[in-house]
Amino acid sequence: MRAMVINGFGGPDQLVWGDLPTPEAGAGEVLVRVICAGVNPADWKTRVGKLSAYIDYHFPFVLGFDFAGIVEAVGEGVDAFGPGDRVFGMSKQGQGRDGSYAEYCIADAAFVAALPQGWRFAQAAALPVAGTTAYGGLVDVGGLSAGQTVLINGGAGGVGSICIQIAHALGARVAATCGPDNMAYVRGFGADHAIDYRAGDVAEAVRQWAPGGVDLVLDAVGLDSLLPSAVDIVAPGGRYVEIATLVSQASADEVARAAANGVSILSNMTAVMRLPQHLTELAALCAAGGVKPPAIEILPLGEAAEAHRRIEGQHVRGKIILEVAPHDD
Numbered sequence: 032m033r034a035m036v037i038n039g040f041g042g043p044d045q046l047v048w049g050d051l052p053t054p055e056a057g058a059g060e061v062l063v064r065v066i067c068a069g070v071n072p073a074d075w076k077t078r079v080g081k082l083s084a085y086i087d088y089h090f091p092f093v094l095g096f097d098f099a100g101i102v103e104a105v106g107e108g109v110d111a112f113g114p115g116d117r118v119f120g121m122s123k124q125g126q127g128r129d130g131s132y133a134e135y136c137i138a139d140a141a142f143v144a145a146l147p148q149g150w151r152f153a154q155a156a157a158l159p160v161a162g163t164t165a166y167g168g169l170v171d172v173g174g175l176s177a178g179q180t181v182l183i184n185g186g187a188g189g190v191g192s193i194c195i196q197i198a199h200a201l202g203a204r205v206a207a208t209c210g211p212d213n214m215a216y217v218r219g220f221g222a223d224h225a226i227d228y229r230a231g232d233v234a235e236a237v238r239q240w241a242p243g244g245v246d247l248v249l250d251a252v253g254l255d256s257l258l259p260s261a262v263d264i265v266a267p268g269g270r271y272v273e274i275a276t277l278v279s280q281a282s283a284d285e286v287a288r289a290a291a292n293g294v295s296i297l298s299n300m301t302a303v304m305r306l307p308q309h310l311t312e313l314a315a316l317c318a319a320g321g322v323k324p325p326a327i328e329i330l331p332l333g334e335a336a337e338a339h340r341r342i343e344g345q346h347v348r349g350k351i352i353l354e355v356a357p358h359d360d
């Protein structure tokens with residue numbers, strides 16, 4: 032099969048075409064013919080080698096967590112799906128296996144779900160990592176419920192675009208940070224209040240909106256973007272959930288100061304962050320119209336390097352999707 036591979040860690044130009052054997056589905060696995068692959072910040076972080084302390088990589092290596100496509104074959108013990116099914120899900124890139132920037136990829140059946148009704152492949156490929164992180168972060172880790180207030184820090188990104196919608200669908204009051212060009216975009220997804228982080232002190236703007244503090248902060252940017260008083264914008268008894276990986280995270284002092292205020296700082300590495308059922312719960316929300324596709328820019332798979340340059344710049348609105356096989360959805 033044709034794939035975009037890296038032959039070593041490094042810059043975006045490490046991404047080159049390669050020919051690899053088509054993988055085979057083992058027990059409990061699904062082989063998917065990839066139509067579209069979603070691009071996540073974790074992809075460039077993997078490309079430069081930031082995750083090599085945790086995962087044993089081989090080269091050539093195929094990046095890409097997110098896919099949407101058509102089931103080609105299933106391994107032993109898989110009866111939920113069969114050849115021809117339209118699905119989306121997550122590859123095993125996080126376990127060091129080849130990912131979705133390829134004509135075919137393997138996924139655990141538990142991390143595959145039926146394409147939500149009415150969604151195109153390119154739209155569904157935007158969902159797996161961002162959507163499950165948003166769902167797990169808000170619901171399982173954040174404990175968000177109707178009537179509570181939540182700040183989504185980084186509302187215009189892949190995770191933020193879905194967080195705003197899930198929080199809104201849960202009946203929470205939602206504030207979201209973004210740059211000046213994305214104020215209407217985040218409001219369009221249900222943010223009650225958009226905060227331009229370039230216009231001044233974000234913490235002060237949050238305090239004006241929720242004088243007693245918010246019940247939850249879902250931080251998809253990094254604690255230093257909200258300093259010096261990130262923890263102080265959370266109401267006593269509230270939660271601060273860190274999503275952003277390998278960026279500034281709470282120091283021991285901050286954790287202690289938060290605890291003294293009754294605020295829990297919860298890390299993105301929390302075990303319940305991404306569970307198989309999040310994918311199906313997310314698919315149900317999407318099918319019911321509670322979550323709509325984020326803004327999507329589609330590039331051909333051969334332009335994966337350009338996609339990486341853009342996502343590394345940290346100002347993508349919504350998601351970049353790589354088209355692996357043009358398909359008339």
Ligand SMILES: NC(=O)c1ccc[n+]([C@@H]2O[C@H](COP(=O)([O-])OP(=O)(O)OC[C@H]3O[C@@H](n4cnc5c(N)ncnc54)[C@H](OP(=O)(O)O)[C@@H]3O)[C@@H](O)[C@H]2O)c1
Nearest residue numbers: 072164185187188189190209210213256275276299346347
């Ligand atoms: N732990 C996990 O399992 C997990 C899963 C998914 C993602 N993550 C991590 O979470 C982070 C976000 O992921 P993502 O997919 O949402 O990234 P992304 O789509 O690349 O985020 C880009 C967005 O960030 C916004 N942004 C940049 N600087 C900002 C600031 N100072 N304040 C507010 N918004 C700002 C930009 O909005 P403007 O253009 O308007 O500035 C842009 O829309 C990344 O670090 C990623 O690695 C972790």
